[in-house]
Amino acid sequence: MQTFLTILVFGLATSGIYALMAVGVALIYGVGRVINFAHGAFYTLGAYLAYFYATAFGMNWWVASLLAMLSVGFLAAVFDRLLIEPLREQEILVWIMTFAFAFAIRELIVLLFGARPYSIPAFAPGSVSVLGQAIAAQRLLVVAVSGLAIGSLWIFLSSARLGKALRAVALNRTGAHLVGIPVRMAHATVMAISAGLAALAGIIISPINVLTPDMGLEPLLMSFTIVILGGIGSLRGSLVAALLVGYAGALVSFLWSPQLVTFMALVMVFGVLIFRPSGLFGLAVERA
Amino acid sequence: MSDPQKFSPEDRLGGRGNGLRQYWPVLLVPVIGVIGWFGSQPVTITLLYGATWATYAVGYDMFSGFSGRVNLGYAMFPATAAYVTAVLSARLKIAPALSIPAGIAAALLLAVVVGALTLRITGIYFALSTSIIPLALFQLTHVFGKFLGGEEGIWGVPPIFTDPRLDLVVVLLILGASMCFALWYVRSKAGLVLRAIQGGELTAQALGLNTFRFLFVSLLASAVIGATAGAYLAHFQMLVAPEILHIITTLQIITFAQIGGPGTIVGPVLGSFLLVNLNEYLRAWTDLRLFVYFATLVLLLRFSPNGVLVPIARAVRRLVQRSGPPSGPERS
Numbered sequence: 268m269q270t271f272l273t274i275l276v277f278g279l280a281t282s283g284i285y286a287l288m289a290v291g292v293a294l295i296y297g298v299g300r301v302i303n304f305a306h307g308a309f310y311t312l313g314a315y316l317a318y319f320y321a322t323a324f325g326m327n328w329w330v331a332s333l334l335a336m337l338s339v340g341f342l343a344a345v346f347d348r349l350l351i352e353p354l355r356e357q358e359i360l361v362w363i364m365t366f367a368f369a370f371a372i373r374e375l376i377v378l379l380f381g382a383r384p385y386s387i388p389a390f391a392p393g394s395v396s397v398l399g400q401a402i403a404a405q406r407l408l409v410v411a412v413s414g415l416a417i418g419s420l421w422i423f424l425s426s427a428r429l430g431k432a433l434r435a436v437a438l439n440r441t442g443a444h445l446v447g448i449p450v451r452m453a454h455a456t457v458m459a460i461s462a463g464l465a466a467l468a469g470i471i472i473s474p475i476n477v478l479t480p481d482m483g484l485e486p487l488l489m490s491f492t493i494v495i496l497g498g499i500g501s502l503r504g505s506l507v508a509a510l511l512v513g514y515a516g517a518l519v520s521f522l523w524s525p526q527l528v529t530f531m532a533l534v535m536v537f538g539v540l541i542f543r544p545s546g547l548f549g550l551a552v553e554r555a
Numbered sequence: 556m557s558d559p560q561k562f563s564p565e566d567r568l569g570g571r572g573n574g575l576r577q578y579w580p581v582l583l584v585p586v587i588g589v590i591g592w593f594g595s596q597p598v599t600i601t602l603l604y605g606a607t608w609a610t611y612a613v614g615y616d617m618f619s620g621f622s623g624r625v626n627l628g629y630a631m632f633p634a635t636a637a638y639v640t641a642v643l644s645a646r647l648k649i650a651p652a653l654s655i656p657a658g659i660a661a662a663l664l665l666a667v668v669v670g671a672l673t674l675r676i677t678g679i680y681f682a683l684s685t686s687i688i689p690l691a692l693f694q695l696t697h698v699f700g701k702f703l704g705g706e707e708g709i710w711g712v713p714p715i716f717t718d719p720r721l722d723l724v725v726v727l728l729i730l731g732a733s734m735c736f737a738l739w740y741v742r743s744k745a746g747l748v749l750r751a752i753q754g755g756e757l758t759a760q761a762l763g764l765n766t767f768r769f770l771f772v773s774l775l776a777s778a779v780i781g782a783t784a785g786a787y788l789a790h791f792q793m794l795v796a797p798e799i800l801h802i803i804t805t806l807q808i809i810t811f812a813q814i815g816g817p818g819t820i821v822g823p824v825l826g827s828f829l830l831v832n833l834n835e836y837l838r839a840w841t842d843l844r845l846f847v848y849f850a851t852l853v854l855l856l857r858f859s860p861n862g863v864l865v866p867i868a869r870a871v872r873r874l875v876q877r878s879g880p881p882s883g884p885e886r887s
Binding site: 302349354357358359362370374375488526529530533534536537541545 | 680810850856857
């Protein structure tokens, strides 16, 4: 029972982080048609910036985190507007651009903070007893925050005017342009929102892991895996796939070894790509 | 996919024709050989790596640059060859004369499997599914860490020569042969078919072409080119590190090809030497080095998205045409 509970919470926390990343990757591809290799860099940068704001200016962690999310979002919007937009029609160039940008950010982090790992105090210290099983409060916080963030994103996309405009661009760029939606602004907005969510994921997980310049690599890989599994461009598919991969990962690492997790995920994805290239849930760009 | 309309027809390797003139860019290889032979040791080593990357880039370009299918897992071919020859020669003490061909054969086998599984998938799905294979192999090297070295890789691969200048000669021979083959191949009927596939695979199929067959053969050839360079790399650097399986390796090859000008065979070679050297000369900047490297890359992409070779070639041609008397067509 206790192992079951542990796997339940671990799986949910991991899924939450993966989902925060994957939703962004899916959104950026759906709306902007960009495969964003820089998404892991946004995750890393968010965590470092929150740490920097909190320690250098003595800010409250919550304020620092919010500020870090905003900074990363702003940077991502500028990146999209100045560096991606001129190349958008040439897919390969966009890939290389996001890759080069990701590494430029990684090197900037190494320059400013050094390559050594930092450990971060938990925002929610201590542990909570759930049905007699002690669970780190930070992990529950991760579950709560990621659930909340994804819930608000969902409501935003399905009911807010701006959210609907973004979905319209994903559905049909020319059509959206014709009805007066500023398509370039939509691209930049989506990049900013997604990067902000990636930063949030990096921030809330950093007390559980540690800060390193390469911390974004693994979640980047997993979010790509999830997006392919769920069907590229489908948010609903990405969420289900995030839960699937998160729990499969928690189970495999409890039962066998954490080293096998990525390998299994990759084999799963390869199978899906070969036999059902549009993912488990088909292409559903139009649905949020 | 890279936009064919961005290049005027004469910028790309166009048409067919097998005159000797098309091979003149291979003359670059002996020039590099002379520089490397008489240069200082660091220069030789840099050119050694440059030539290895250039060979990868040729292999990548002859498939992806012409067919438009982005092989985002290209590094799996050199990596497989490097790992197999390293395991055979360092762990099982088999002579390199046998282990290198075995490594190439293993990469060829992998290409057969990968090609059969993935070539029917198109567009972004092809790129994503190929990108996964080296990542999975990377995990395997960790899962079987005892045998495949895990994080550290395999050390103690026996060198072939002690003098890096002789290694350079071998790698340049591999590069020269690969360039000759690729230049011949892309001007043959197969090259035309590959370009037709880039233009529109369905149209090519409607013409009665078995596009799968041409893609498959081209993938095998590109795998052998990369594998040969990869296998030799294991011996001259005397180790194989798992980083070679990382997606970064492939992205780097694509970057070299893209900076030089994809679909030209020569462009990717120039791009590789250019960027490998840039990276080396930035070493004086120590901590700033990689940041400057990637920032330069970002700016190059932003302001010269079709690479540096194509715009320069265009400018030179314009100059020549303006000053010289009008001559016949540029290319035979």
